[in-house]
Amino acid sequence: MAGRLTREITEMRITFLGTGAGSSTLRAHTGMALECPDGTKLLLDASSGNSVLRHANAVGLNLREFDDLLLSHDHPDHMAGIDFVQFDRALFGGNCDPLRVHASHEALEGLKRHCLATRLNIWDISGDYGRNLEGREFLHWKPSPSGHVIELGPRTTAWHFPADHITGASGWRVECDGMAVVFSGDTRYSPEVARASEGADLLIHEAFCVGDTVLASNAGHCTGGEAGQVAAEAGVASLVLTHLTDAFHADPDPLGVEAAQHYTGPITIAQDCQQITLG
Numbered sequence: 001m002a003g004r005l006t007r008e009i010t011e012m013r014i015t016f017l018g019t020g021a022g023s024s025t026l027r028a029h030t031g032m033a034l035e036c037p038d039g040t041k042l043l044l045d046a047s048s049g050n051s052v053l054r055h056a057n058a059v060g061l062n063l064r065e066f067d068d069l070l071l072s073h074d075h076p077d078h079m080a081g082i083d084f085v086q087f088d089r090a091l092f093g094g095n096c097d098p099l100r101v102h103a104s105h106e107a108l109e110g111l112k113r114h115c116l117a118t119r120l121n122i123w124d125i126s127g128d129y130g131r132n133l134e135g136r137e138f139l140h141w142k143p144s145p146s147g148h149v150i151e152l153g154p155r156t157t158a159w160h161f162p163a164d165h166i167t168g169a170s171g172w173r174v175e176c177d178g179m180a181v182v183f184s185g186d187t188r189y190s191p192e193v194a195r196a197s198e199g200a201d202l203l204i205h206e207a208f209c210v211g212d213t214v215l216a217s218n219a220g221h222c223t224g225g226e227a228g229q230v231a232a233e234a235g236v237a238s239l240v241l242t243h244l245t246d247a248f249h250a251d252p253d254p255l256g257v258e259a260a261q262h263y264t265g266p267i268t269i270a271q272d273c274q275q276i277t278l279g
Contacts, residue, residue: 011278012278013035014277016242017052020245024245042158043063045069047078047081049084063088064089068152069101070172071108073185086122090121100142101141104146105143146162155177164188165186165221166220181204184222188222189223189229191233193230199235199236201236201237201238204242205242213226231265239266242269242270
């Protein structure tokens with residue numbers, strides 16, 4: 001089933017609900033909202049805690065209207081907010097559909113273990129659903145293989161591809177009305193990410209540090225320069241850097257400067273609650 005639809009628009013809007021790395025204390029952890037031209041609304045990752053709910057409220061988004069979530073991997077700074085998104089839907093969403101979580105098999109298994117550990121409204125993870133004590137379904141597990149195209153709306157599709165981070169880590173490509181947005185997820189420099197990003201209107205790529213590729217790789221991440229290299233290889237129209245550590249919170253420009261050594265297109269450093277429009 002496709003996500004619920006609102007009125008159609010002519011643009012694709014991306015709202016950055018969190019732009020910080022796992023170690024960040026100055027930014028919310030990673031999460032984004034996508035509003036597509038056909039009315040489809042999606043979440044890309046869910047940060048941790050109630051950050052996505054707070055920041056969505058701050059910019060006027062109601063996450064109870066977002067029925068599909070594309071999860072990159074099962075590290076808590078990307079998925080732990082799912083607890084609070086589904087709990088908010090349970091308390092205030094009326095008879096809304098279960099939140100559909102699309103991910104690799106490995107990422108969903110990690111999410112299931114997390115849900116059983118926290119027991120915030122989800123007590124049973126059997127079959128295709130996460131259920132509360134009364135047996136009501138609030139999470140719908142939607143595993144898909146890499147490269148499998150998922151229909152999320154009348155004209156919105158998505159598919160995930162391998163990222164070089166942990167087992168089951170993925171990036172996502174979302175397309176609607178000829179526009180394409182790619183999210184790298186957490187990843188080292190990866191030709192797979194470049195191939196999946198080819199011709200995209202926007203590449204949202206993580207950037208961990210400047211210069212020290214060994215440090216970045218050992219942490220499972222990229223330098224700003226490597227993010228720029230991926231953008232150049234893919235021929236994307238624009239690049240956004242996200243997943244920043246505290247070292248680059250106040251002055252993120254060095255990440256962009258290093259990316260620009262490889263990529264000549266427009267580069268933006270994402271900020272919490274920032275919105276970008278395509279189309």
